[in-house]
Amino acid sequence: MSGEFPLVCEENNNKKERCKEALEFIENVTEKAGEVQGQVLSAILTTNGDTEYLKRHGLNRTSDREAFKKCLPLISYEDIEPDIQRIVNGDTSPILSAHPVIELIISSGTSSGQQKLLPINQEDLERRIFFESLRMPAMSQYVEGLEKGKAMQFFFMRPEVKTPGGLMAHAVLVSIYKSRQFREARYYNEYTSPIETVLCTDSYQSMYSQLLCGLIQSPLVLTVGTAFALGLIKVMHFLQKHWTQLCLDIETGSLNKDIIDTSVRQAMINILHPNPGLAQLIRSECSGGSWQGIIGRLWPNTKYVSVIMTGTMAQYIPSLEYYAGELPLVSSVYCSSECSAGINLNPLCKPSEVSYTLLPNMAYFEFLPLQRNGDKQEQELVDLVDVKLGQEYELVVTTFSGLYRYKLGDVLLVTGFHNKAPHFHFVCRRNVLLSIDSDKTDERELQSAMENALKHLELNGGKLIDYTSYADTSSIPGHYVLFWEVCFSTKVIPEHLNSVLEESCIIVEESLNPVYRICRGFDKSVGPLEIRVVEGGTFDQLMDYAIERGASINQYKTPRCIKSTSVLELLNSRASVHVLHLTFGTRVEIWTCEAEKLILVDCQIGGCHIQLQTIVIVVKMVELCTQKY
Known part of the structure; x- marks a missing residue:
């Protein structure tokens, strides 16, 4: 079975027979995933052998997989x-x-x-x-x-x-x-x-x-x-x-x-x-x-x-x-906009357990291994049939429309296999990060911290409509800002609202990674997290703003990290309440102790296992500890 698909499905008017043919097709391409991937890449390179892009990179009309990997670089949109x-x-x-x-x-x-x-x-x-x-x-x-x-x-x-x-x-x-x-x-x-x-x-x-x-x-x-x-x-x-x-x-x-x-x-x-x-x-x-x-x-x-x-x-x-x-x-x-890729073959699973099986006929797929914190590992890309269970990867695609080794920016976790094709759980988008100093908070971690804070909000009669975030570096030190649109089941007095939101700030901060808490509580390189409550309907306006500028209502997703100045201005213009976690107290003392423990743990582990980012943090903390004592 090549990368082609059976047009008989469209021509057959019997719905049950068409379903049967489609399921047989899925079984066939997933059973021969490696073979189909080779045929897909060969078809793409053979068809496009005379294109400017492939000639520019010296591929010289070959469909050889090794030459493809040697000659063509990994790219992002800006490159093309x-x-x-x-x-x-x-x-x-x-x-x-x-x-x-x-x-x-x-x-x-x-x-x-x-x-x-x-x-x-x-x-x-x-x-x-x-x-x-x-x-x-x-x-x-x-x-x-x-x-x-x-x-x-x-x-x-x-x-x-x-x-x-x-x-x-x-x-x-x-x-x-x-x-x-x-x-x-x-x-x-x-x-x-x-x-x-x-x-x-x-x-x-x-x-x-x-x-x-x-x-x-x-x-x-x-x-x-x-x-x-x-x-x-x-x-x-x-x-x-x-x-x-x-x-x-x-x-x-x-x-x-x-x-x-x-x-x-x-x-x-x-x-x-x-x-x-x-x-x-x-x-x-x-x-x-x-x-x-x-x-x-x-x-x-x-x-x-x-x-x-x-x-x-x-x-x-x-x-x-x-x-x-x-x-x-x-x-x-x-x-994605770049290509269609995966289908859920266990559709009645719990929402938290959704995995997709990548269909090998849709594009040529490669996988960039990632470390647990989302950083890239220094190693070769992995083919579809060679991914490892439990490993996270960034998806890289080569498509029939002329994208070659294009990084999608999606982080996927291998959760199993259907025949020889892997199941992937969508983890998060890469590069949607909050970062002030040595801290780094990705989409997944922010979502988890938000879920913890929402439990407290709901206990106090509140409901979160939507949210986004922003790394505010206009002051020193910089700090994380969360824009929340909330509603309450009953009218709340301002003092109670501020109390609920301040505790929510604390919960979010306590849910973030140790590096954030070290920067926040130990060396003060990150300022207090801030929640800005926006007026009702703000996120509808945000969607309208995006749609007016060409976004599709079908594809629209609330951005979890704001980078656009005009969007930030829109949000700030509708912010009615500002709450920061200013009361350090015992929590920051605990974070400081965590920092000192982390120094000891990292020193005991040995340099070969310490991530570069952690080394920088440890060196900074050792210097501070020397000054302190």
Whole structure:
């Protein structure tokens, strides 16, 4: 089996037979993972042998794997940005790919505020479309009867941007939504949303009409979902705000006058008819006070909720569980703007246990070994079939669209194998860090610290809506800043709020790594952690801000570390409460003792096991201890 995929799946109208063929395909490529990876790399290099990029690096039209690894460097987006800019400006020569670039994919780019443009060709697009068609076959092994109903899957479009060279640029999912396969095959599923509501670029009209269609067809709905967890929460908030108007539309059979898109209105005529009974049922559920389990109550035949909830989306799991009730939460695929990569073959697992099996036909995958703290190890990259159980890696891809040894920035943990293809748990993004001095806090650690603080917040009647962070170096010493949007079940007096937030500061700091606590409590190179509480709706504004600048609502993820000056200004303009952990007391004394113990432990271990970062800290602390005593 090569890197090709079976078009028979699309042509076969029998859903069960198509699912069977898709599952056989997955078994085949994972059983022959090493062979398929070799064929994929050979196909990419052979096809693109005359491209400027490969010639520039001296590959000389060879498809040899060893030559590939010797000649081509590891790269990030910045390394090929000049090449991509030529494509954007209309250069049609074979720069990265021999096949013509058909469009440009806009990455979400929400961490730095800078979006990336990634070229894609027809072959790569078809490969991604086929990948999407594997979701339902994987689910069909665990949930029966999915072919008998519909999926209420919310899709959102943004207006496309035309580049100076005439190519259209948009989010990767837009390419799929506009494809013939999506319109005709619909990936083994029928959706409640007509294509006109999906392609509508006005977010209000699109969400309203898709939600209305889902409510009208509620007995047929078997699955509910969006691309990312945050998207479904936005849908639930939208429903809470607009359910009265939605009920009026269903009761009278007339469409909300604010829906002015003619194609959407025409599509809704065929679906919307007076149904007072359904309207009354929805009213009784939505007006009851509690929205816990609302998905199962409004769509009683739902079997599961489908959203990506790994990585930064994990913090929304409690909110999802609130709305979903007892329904399983399913995170089915691992994708990026650069390539589609992994599928969850155990979809009913707990959200915290989600792992994805990388499909070896999607791209050529390499893995950069990482140490436990996320630093790179000085060693060769590892091939797909040679990764080790329990080891963390940064994923490196070579794609059919002309990305060569491109670092995705995702940290993956090997959790097992399906045949010869590994399962990976998504750990975090690399380089999304808070750092002031020798401290280094990554996304995973910050999320864990936040979860500890939220327990205290919830005990005091508070709920965190969303958060982000910032390393503030405008003062000396610099310090970590957390922006929180919170709400409380009852009105709280300012003194109590400050007390709750100060204790939350302490909990976050105590949850961070020993190096942070040493810098914070021993040598005072990091100042007190600060929580800035922002007004309600701030993170909705933050999302709107990103979308106005080209981000896709489907791909949007709240950035966990702010780097953009304009985004920081937006957050600060809406900050109403500032709380710092200023009271050192016994806690900092404990941190100081930890620092002294760490010196002794590291000295006993021996230099060969001490990480470079720790050596720097130890030397600094030894100097301070000498001065102290």
